[in-house]
Amino acid sequence: MLLAVNQDWQERVRAEVLQVCQGRIPDGDMLNKMKQLTMVIHETLRLYPPATVVSREALQDLKFGNLTVPKGVNIWINMVSLHTDAKLWGPDAYKFNPDRFANGVSGACKFPGVYMPFGVGTRVCIGQNFAMAELKIILALILSKFSFSLSSKYIHKPCLTLVLEPEYGVELLMKKL
Numbered sequence: 161m162l163l164a165v166n167q168d169w170q171e172r173v174r175a176e177v178l179q180v181c182q183g184r185i186p187d188g189d190m191l192n193k194m195k196q197l198t199m200v201i202h203e204t205l206r207l208y209p210p211a212t213v214v215s216r217e218a219l220q221d222l223k224f225g226n227l228t229v230p231k232g233v234n235i236w237i238n239m240v241s242l243h244t245d246a247k248l249w250g251p252d253a254y255k256f257n258p259d260r261f262a263n264g265v266s267g268a269c270k271f272p273g274v275y276m277p278f279g280v281g282t283r284v285c286i287g288q289n290f291a292m293a294e295l296k297i298i299l300a301l302i303l304s305k306f307s308f309s310l311s312s313k314y315i316h317k318p319c320l321t322l323v324l325e326p327e328y329g330v331e332l333l334m335k336k337l
């Protein structure tokens with residue numbers, strides 16, 4: 161959806177994919193070279209993290225500044241708020257701007273630890289590298305064969321079920337290149 165709306169980025173990532181892959185199916189080396197595509201995926205997972213919260217149980221009484229968290233309490237960390245806080249990301253926090261990730265997560269955010277689409281710490285998502293590889297392969301294959309724009313039927317309504325998803329789907333107008 162974001163690439164359909166942001167045609168400049170669609171063209172930028174397509175140019176990278178065509179240059180890196182030269183018509184071949186992407187392999188591991190090629191995926192590592194796709195910097196623009198990685199930036200787009202990071203920015204998408206920032207704005208629309210599929211898992212919107214991570215939770216942790218306090219195994220002992222804790223103190224964060226003035227806040228006391230008793231043992232046994234479940235702490236829900238709201239990822240969407242952390243990912244869109246203008247104090248951390250700048251005034252364009254709600255804008256789709258993959259360039260913010262040009263120097264990685266540490267270049268994009270004042271406190272890089274708050275960017276956590278795959279969670280954080282010892283229970284971080286075990287499938288994150290696999291998920292990133294899948295996303296890059298799927299997007300690279302689509303971008304190399306099609307251009308696409310958003311259908312006028314699209315209604316923007318991100319909706320939280322088990323994961324964050326578009327309530328009415330995302331209808332795209334695809335054009336073979």
Ligand code: HEM
Nearest residue numbers: 210211214215277278279280283284285286287288290291
């Ligand atoms: C874009 C795709 C994905 C997102 C956004 C995502 C996100 C997450 C998040 C936020 C957590 C919780 C981490 C935490 O509490 O710190 C998690 C855990 C987990 N994910 Fe993913 N995930 C994705 C794809 C996958 C895939 C493809 C697999 C398996 C092939 C996978 C397997 C797991 C497992 C097993 C855990 C539990 C890890 C643990 O508790 O030790 N995930 N994921």
